[in-house]
Amino acid sequence: MSEKQKQMLQKLAALAGLVCLFIAFAISNEYFFTVNNLMTIGLQTSTIAFIGIGVTLPILTGGIDLSIGSVVALAGVAAAMLVNAGAPVPIGMMFGVLVGALCGTTNGVFITRLRLPPFIATLGMMMIARGIALYITNAAPVSGMPESFSTLGNGALFRVVEVGANGFPIVKFPGIPYPVILMVFLAVAFAFVLMKLRVGRYLYAIGSNEEAARLSGIKTDRVKVFAYMCSGALAGLTGVVLASRLVTAQPNGGVMYELDAIASAVVGGTSLTGGVGTIPGTLIGAFIMGVLRNGLNMNGTSFFVQQIIIGGVIIATVAFDQLRQQKKTSKPKPVSKTTKAPK
Amino acid sequence: MSETLLSMTGISKAFAGVQALKDVQFSLRKGEVHALMGENGAGKSTLMKTLIGVHTPDTGEIIYKGEKVCFDSVLDAQEAGISMIFQELNLIPHLSVAENIFFAREPLVNGIIDKRSMEAEAARLLEMFDIGVKPSDIVNTLSVAQQQMVEIFKALSFDVEVLIMDEPTSALTEREIDKLFELVEKLKAKGVCIVYISHRMNELKRICDHITIFRDGTYVSDHKLSDITMDEIIAKMVGRSLDNHFPEKTSVVTDEVLMSVKSACRYGVFDPISFDLKRGEILGITGLVGAKRTELARAIFGADRLDEGQVIVGTKQVKASSPADGIAGGIAYLSEDRKLNGIAVSMSIRENMTMPSTDKVSNAAGVISYAAEKAACDTYIKKMEIKTPTIEQLVSNLSGGNQQKVVIGKWLFRDAKIMIFDEPTRGIDVGAKYAIYQLLDELAAQGVGVIMISSELPEVLGMSDRILVMKEGELTGMLDCKKTDQEEIMHYATGVKNMYKGQREVA
Numbered sequence A: 001m002s003e004k005q006k007q008m009l010q011k012l013a014a015l016a017g018l019v020c021l022f023i024a025f026a027i028s029n030e031y032f033f034t035v036n037n038l039m040t041i042g043l044q045t046s047t048i049a050f051i052g053i054g055v056t057l058p059i060l061t062g063g064i065d066l067s068i069g070s071v072v073a074l075a076g077v078a079a080a081m082l083v084n085a086g087a088p089v090p091i092g093m094m095f096g097v098l099v100g101a102l103c104g105t106t107n108g109v110f111i112t113r114l115r116l117p118p119f120i121a122t123l124g125m126m127m128i129a130r131g132i133a134l135y136i137t138n139a140a141p142v143s144g145m146p147e148s149f150s151t152l153g154n155g156a157l158f159r160v161v162e163v164g165a166n167g168f169p170i171v172k173f174p175g176i177p178y179p180v181i182l183m184v185f186l187a188v189a190f191a192f193v194l195m196k197l198r199v200g201r202y203l204y205a206i207g208s209n210e211e212a213a214r215l216s217g218i219k220t221d222r223v224k225v226f227a228y229m230c231s232g233a234l235a236g237l238t239g240v241v242l243a244s245r246l247v248t249a250q251p252n253g254g255v256m257y258e259l260d261a262i263a264s265a266v267v268g269g270t271s272l273t274g275g276v277g278t279i280p281g282t283l284i285g286a287f288i289m290g291v292l293r294n295g296l297n298m299n300g301t302s303f304f305v306q307q308i309i310i311g312g313v314i315i316a317t318v319a320f321d322q323l324r325q326q327k328k329t330s331k332p333k334p335v336s337k338t339t340k341a342p343k
Numbered sequence B: 001m002s003e004t005l006l007s008m009t010g011i012s013k014a015f016a017g018v019q020a021l022k023d024v025q026f027s028l029r030k031g032e033v034h035a036l037m038g039e040n041g042a043g044k045s046t047l048m049k050t051l052i053g054v055h056t057p058d059t060g061e062i063i064y065k066g067e068k069v070c071f072d073s074v075l076d077a078q079e080a081g082i083s084m085i086f087q088e089l090n091l092i093p094h095l096s097v098a099e100n101i102f103f104a105r106e107p108l109v110n111g112i113i114d115k116r117s118m119e120a121e122a123a124r125l126l127e128m129f130d131i132g133v134k135p136s137d138i139v140n141t142l143s144v145a146q147q148q149m150v151e152i153f154k155a156l157s158f159d160v161e162v163l164i165m166d167e168p169t170s171a172l173t174e175r176e177i178d179k180l181f182e183l184v185e186k187l188k189a190k191g192v193c194i195v196y197i198s199h200r201m202n203e204l205k206r207i208c209d210h211i212t213i214f215r216d217g218t219y220v221s222d223h224k225l226s227d228i229t230m231d232e233i234i235a236k237m238v239g240r241s242l243d244n245h246f247p248e249k250t251s252v253v254t255d256e257v258l259m260s261v262k263s264a265c266r267y268g269v270f271d272p273i274s275f276d277l278k279r280g281e282i283l284g285i286t287g288l289v290g291a292k293r294t295e296l297a298r299a300i301f302g303a304d305r306l307d308e309g310q311v312i313v314g315t316k317q318v319k320a321s322s323p324a325d326g327i328a329g330g331i332a333y334l335s336e337d338r339k340l341n342g343i344a345v346s347m348s349i350r351e352n353m354t355m356p357s358t359d360k361v362s363n364a365a366g367v368i369s370y371a372a373e374k375a376a377c378d379t380y381i382k383k384m385e386i387k388t389p390t391i392e393q394l395v396s397n398l399s400g401g402n403q404q405k406v407v408i409g410k411w412l413f414r415d416a417k418i419m420i421f422d423e424p425t426r427g428i429d430v431g432a433k434y435a436i437y438q439l440l441d442e443l444a445a446q447g448v449g450v451i452m453i454s455s456e457l458p459e460v461l462g463m464s465d466r467i468l469v470m471k472e473g474e475l476t477g478m479l480d481c482k483k484t485d486q487e488e489i490m491h492y493a494t495g496v497k498n499m500y501k502g503q504r505e506v507a
Helices: A003-028 A035-060 A068-084 A089-113 A118-137 A147-154 A178-196 A198-208 A210-215 A220-246 A257-267 A279-298 A303-329 B044-051 B074-079 B097-101 B115-127 B144-156 B174-189 B201-207 B230-238 B293-301 B323-328 B338-342 B349-353 B355-361 B370-384 B400-413 B430-445 B457-463 B486-493 B501-506
Strands: A160-163 A169-173 B004-015 B018-029 B033-037 B059-064 B067-069 B082-085 B162-166 B193-197 B210-215 B218-224 B257-266 B270-278 B282-287 B308-313 B316-318 B331-334 B418-422 B449-453 B466-471 B474-480
Touching: A003 A279, A035 A068, A035 A178, A035 A198, A035 A220, A035 A257, A035 A279, A068 A089, A068 A118, A068 A220, A068 A257, A089 A118, A089 A147, A089 A220, A147 A178, A147 A220, A178 A198, A178 A220, A178 A279, A198 A210, A198 A220, A198 B349, A198 B355, A210 A220, A210 B338, A257 A279, A257 A303, A279 A303, B004 B044, B018 B033, B018 B044, B018 B059, B018 B193, B018 B210, B033 B044, B033 B201, B044 B082, B044 B162, B044 B193, B074 B082, B082 B144, B097 B115, B097 B144, B115 B144, B144 B162, B144 B174, B174 B193, B174 B201, B193 B201, B201 B230, B210 B230, B218 B230, B257 B293, B270 B293, B270 B308, B270 B449, B270 B466, B270 B474, B282 B293, B282 B430, B282 B457, B282 B486, B293 B323, B293 B331, B293 B418, B293 B449, B316 B323, B323 B331, B331 B400, B338 B400, B349 B355, B349 B370, B349 B400, B355 B370, B355 B400, B370 B400, B400 B430, B430 B449, B430 B457, B449 B457, B457 B486, B466 B486, B474 B486
Parallel strands: B018 B218, B033 B193, B033 B210, B082 B162, B162 B193, B282 B449, B282 B466, B331 B418, B418 B449
Antiparallel strands: A160 A169, B004 B018, B004 B059, B059 B067, B210 B218, B257 B270, B257 B308, B308 B316, B466 B474
């Protein structure tokens, strides 16, 4: 079996896990497998997927991004404040993404120029971005944006509504929420970047052997800045989408999102030591977490128990992966049992 | 002398369907130095690893001191008196020499590590063998050669009866090898059996009593060393006779200067060094450990920044502040430590081969074309005779020789004008070495400037046209290969002679 097939099999194993979850929840709750609920799952998962895709890039290089949650909050607040200050909604939203990208680029520059470990650089950014978000808002939520600000987070494509006999609208098809469409688009785009573009190849090369990559003439610093910039920009986008969905930007929002992002990447088979990981894998990871939350909610599992279960799933998937890899190298049982060595 | 201490019979071992050992036998007599010979992949290391419990043999039995044994782990084997020094270093870089030697067996006083007695004990071991290392030195500050010595001491710190050395001299210089052999003699006198795995023929004569020859995972024969000639050994190893260790030179040195290095200097690392590289020439750079040959090469390439001086390729000055600049200037550097600097082992041959040249296999938008990559890989796999089923094979699954060929292939694809080979044949078997020598000559004949850094003097003498000799960051000699010999090179390498000393003092 070739390496490609093995990788494929691993991806299929994760996918099979996801399918099992679907089946289990569909059996336990009749409303789980309805169009409405599936769209809800898509919507809920989309934010984890954005930041999961984003953080996959720095992790591929052997780095990490801990600033995601704070950047989510800062970007949302920045977008909302600019719109409230009179800027058109699309400009405000783009500004939010830009703020995220800027935070990410700063991370990248600190890591490559000042030679800071990614953990430290992004830990610092986590505090700085959170601090700025709280400072510029006086820790108060930003609201009062115009109606159109909510379209991105709440709108849907192909929504079919009929007016019923009693005059109330009946939703025939809830439509595909815009964030879900955005998620599909981003997943395809970044999968393409990683598989087909030079910069994608360089990300893997840096994660596999940074010095070999540098000695091959790859401008490793630039590639790493690119990775952190993408992670920041996607965190910014998440902040904007969340602010739009609630029509409120919370400077306290997005706490611990970075850990959800990292978890979805890791559950999807990304190695924290770098060089291994795919976008489809991360997407599956994000869905495993999203489906778990949704399904457990529908079954009335308390939030606290959910946390325990999700934590267990993360440990179990990664442990399974490790065990599977160890099997290849561990020695098989001896054919004939012989005596121990003489002491 | 003739009493058998250890015997292995009918050993077979397969990895994922690949038969690494087929019905192999081996026996070790008390007090002998026993060499295992064979090309890379012949199964020498694998056999020893089945002995010490790293691998479990699929079939066969091991009799040690008259008892049937099967060690579960390296520690088990060590407690029974069998230690192995691996080809790859297994030291912990951030701990001191003493801590490494006594790792996991630290002497304790009331549960607290007794650092003083540990260092005293380590110092006593180190005395046997003067390598300029203190017990308190941190391992990652030592040279590769010194680290290897520390590995040997670690093995010696057990009450060792059988010491297995896998390519112990591959990172050592002549002088250090002499010291190692002195130590081997001392151990032999103490009744320690030594199993010695090496590719270097000339070392055998100096220390070995008996040899066992392997080829492709099978046992070929064993002999007393006095009963067999070197040519016979080589013939048995490769199954053919190698009448010439170096290919006939076909490239002709011209007067055209391909690259000139002018007063290149890194403060505190090497002094200003100038030399020219001519078209068709193979320039050897040699010296003892600490001569800073690798540092010079890295600086010319741009991996480390030059503090002073210029590198001129053709008529253009190379900025050389990063490897990307060096490559843009037409320089390629093939590093000494492939796994560390040369290749990404967890990536495929295809991805490694095109790593410096992705611009050649992608369009203007940066989209990589699989077809173009495959075409390039197929060309160089064929040209370099890389043994692999597919271009998707992970490089970690290739033998050392084939990995080296992938690295050379990737720079050939880059069309480098100057190629700097740093120890190109380290850890590579005789047959593959010959292929690499042929390739160096072919490259030179095609007009590529070839610089070969090597510690092996026969190789330097056999392959180069001119030889630069360095000593501790200084250029001490520039010798014409035809008019020099090993002794003269050693004079310059050890600093007995220095043909630049006078000039510099005048200037």
